[in-house]
Amino acid sequence: MRWEVVQRTAASGRVDYHRPVSIRRILVTGGAGFLGSHLCERLVRAGEDVICLDNFFTSQKSNVAHLLSEPNFELIRHDITHPIFLEVDEIYNLACPAAPGHYQYNPIKTMKTSVLGAINVLGLAKRCGAKVLQASTSEVYGDPDQHPQRETYWGHVNPIGPRACYDEGKRAAETLFFDYRRMNRVRTKVVRIFNTYGPRMHPFDGRVVSNFIRQALRGEDITLFGDGEQTRSFCYVDDLIDGLMRMMAAPDEEAGPINLGNPDEFTIRRLAELCIERTGSKAGIVHRPMPEDDPRQRQPDITLARDRLGWAPTVGLEAGLDRTIAWFRSIRLEDYRAPTPNY
């Protein structure tokens, strides 16, 4: 709930009293996950009424345990492939496994989560007149042959490869968002998120940052896939959450798609070296085969986000890695269940 301070003059002098100005009920699907838990935390702190929905496939309650005692936070165990009836004003649709080892574990379920999940949140938004934001991905560009990637680029996606369940699921979700907007006037928003990292990444999600930090801290060899010359652009989680909230707050005409990511591009080899340096590890580097359809390069063009949302990342890779490493040092790996054998 939001409160405003109203000043009144009374016999005793000027007094302040607080009155509620609005209650915004915000649903975050996938709210217990890496990005979702940070988003819930920011929304709860801002005084919003937050409903976190999750089936805990790739997350655990500990990510939001610190919010459970807050009166403006509620946690629901639910699978978004099934409809849900709630009264809400805004929806952030984040429910979907995001790490390759997670989304490839049960590719049919991944596709259902993207497509049926989108239909269910769009139906909910339509019934409630709510705004709804889709967490889309740079994967809609596939293995891009345009660089950096702008929102006007239609992508280069293999529709039948091992990454297709995720890439094509997210592309279909974008289609649904724009069709519900055109046909049913639903207030939709689509952001395309590029590789984001930070505290609360699942330590066994198999993503590059979590793998490298976990391996470096344990003194295990860093597993570099291929020659390590493929590139990614890494965005720190706080910056990304700021972008999501700015997009939601933007006028309804701002439907996107809008890229959110850090344009600083690094080779994966450089990331491995940085993880070794910043952890002070003696870990070596071993080469593993390049996974099928692994994109060679990825860098967001964020001109639209800068112009329309006044957004740009503020945290550089070294500072972000230091914060992430500190978090990895603070957790006990035994407290985490690997969601799939793929890490």
Ligand code: NAD
């Ligand atoms: P994550 O795996 O930590 O979070 C996803 C959450 O969704 C988890 O809590 C999981 O349990 C939940 N979930 C999965 N299937 C569900 C279902 N059927 N019903 C209900 N909940 C379900 O991943 P993340 O990195 O936090 O990603 C969040 C969203 O952002 C995803 O939609 C992802 O595609 C998107 N995204 C993330 C990145 C990134 O780099 N982190 C990049 C691009 C897009």
Ligand code: UDP
């Ligand atoms: N990668 C790697 N070693 C690992 C995990 C990933 O070299 O242990 C590489 C992977 O091949 C890819 C990049 O790091 O080129 C990013 O992989 P991630 O799974 O984090 O995300 P995505 O490929 O979806 O961008």
